[in-house]
Amino acid sequence: MSGTRPTLQRAPAPRIETEDLPAPRLEALPDLPDPQPKAAMGMPALVGSGVAVLVLGLSGLETSNFVADEFARGPLLGWTALGVATTGFGLVFAGFWREARALGALQAVDKLRADLSGPNAGRRVRAARAWVRDLPEAATLLPAIDAINDPDAVLALLRAGPAAALREQAELLGRAAAVQAVAGLAAMPSPGLAALFIAWRGLRLVRQVAALHGLRPGLFGTVALLRRTALSAGAVAGAEIAANAAAHAVLSNPLLQHLAGEMAGAGVAARRMVVLARAADAACSPLPPG
């Protein structure tokens, strides 16, 4: 030890200095998006996929064995069996392909809606452009979107323009379905058939509205669409008064009024068709609720 005590170091004197080289404007570090958790397959999907693989795989194996046997018996029988099997499986796979495309289209709507309602302004504008690109009004709307370049204003423009037109057409379909529901109920001989008729008409209405939006759902696509429609029904429930008014307008025909007055539930069925059309429109539209 030298005998000298260590002294506390003083903090350096404050200072401000300018660097020599030019530097770009500072930027905040971008917030990286959270990785999307991959949705695991649920139990029904797992079981359904397994059954489909078993049915298709085993029947495919069985069919190929059968075709091979037929070729062993004779070329004509073999080629005929191969043709039948190819046509049959081709049709089945074409059906699957159509279902997959329809489900893909529905998921694309979900993704567009998520992008349009998300916080990323650039992504919102890009999603708006992507949706508008397939619409008949694209030629006029795309330059307008480029000029506005403000997501909120773009959404307002889309709500007031193409979305309003689609909603109006969906309501027309809903009113037509309401008229048919009231008239059809009058013709049904039993309550069971009446319920079946209303269910069928409702399903058809949902598919009609989906077609309006460019969607062609198959069996699974329709189930998925019905689920979305049920979810979006809550969002349009606030339009109950408007639905009542529309149903009243539908029932303005004296004959239909008489029928609706005579039959319990006819008015309710008419109103449900109108609400269903709105819910289906909301489910098929990529625009988030305003």
Add this chain to the structure above:
Amino acid sequence: MPGGAAPVNLISTPLNWLAGAAGLTRTVRVGVTGLSRAGKTAFLTSMAAALLARPAPRFALAPLGAGDIPRFDHPGHLAALAADPPRWPERTDSVSLLALTATIDQSPLPARRLRLEFLDYPGEWLLDLPLLRQDFAAWSAATLQRLRAPELAPQTGEFLGFLAGLPGRAPADEALAAAGTRLYRAMLQRLRQGGMAFLQPGRHLMPAPGAEPPWVEFFPYAGGAPLGGLLARRYAAYVDAVRRDLASPLFADVDRLVVLADVLSALHGGAAAFADTKAALGAAAAALRWRFSWTEALAALTELRLPPRVIERVAFVATKADHVAERQRGNLAALMKALAEPGGASTGTAHFAAASVRCTEDFVWTLEGRPVSAVRGRVLGQSVLTRSYPGEVPDQPPDASFWEHPFLALPEFEPMRLPDGGRGGVPNIGMEAITRFLLGDVL
């Protein structure tokens, strides 16, 4: 409560449910107050941008209907910050209102609608609120006592000399009143340039738009009538205008409050400026009703009125925290706490060090052979980086030894580039914690 742990509110949550069930819109009014140049407009712009960029609940600018208060120019201020080169928002010269609405999902209960209202106004006017509780004589005595501090002599000498030259019973002469007001205003400007903050009345520094009414021309005067009488009448009319235009419409219905202060600039201003800022902050906080008072409540009930509303949460925010390194921001929040509530923190208050618009990045600077945490950014109008280590921030009001070393002036840095032109929010420090504390129970 630094960090902003929001208190549990046993009233707000049931209120939210009821509002949702009844389909009503709940309105929460947030008063953003602060001394002049504390950054209120930038704070409001940043908070609104952050709320508008939230994924859930989604906020939108609300229509203002046919109300009296002008709209806060949020798009304009945001565009100024996002511009290249950027500009800071213009100084606020009048009151404006920013309103946002959101629909908040609370399934399985019905969704509820929320309306947030924020008020912006010139910071100079905040210090008009303490005038409501003072008469002219008391205000004059207190003001003149502050002005006679020896260290302020260079700025105050001219005005105090004018006062000393007035005869004991000066006539109520218009020319005398105008000359005194002119000298007093010039003195206030000099004091502000010197870093002082407790400057009253506010409209002498930031006049209201339009032609000035005669009652604005007054100055502190300890002499008697006739000149004293004229000045006292004008002071009373001024106080009435403050009550009518500022206190009643703006501060009477505030639910949450933000008090901003540029503590770092006060440290740079020196001992006198720091003490002045402390006094101004104390006076402003005392003038705002944010503690429940049994005496006020009983007085109101005896007059068959409802008790005055109490501000539920108050956030004291030391602004421009990006001008010091992260290591020092804890001290800055602690210093804010010591300044705002010398008696200790009370329920419903929290203290923050924040930068509503971030301008700098942290880096390690080797000075005199030792590494120190510093910040760097581009000063407005320059294309090179400026490094800044203004000094150490104390965690308590500094003693005399602190003032022996200078705390350097804060460079006027330019804002960081705004992602997506500001639509993705404004780069900031600590705004999320403030939002969580102020609005956590209603969001």
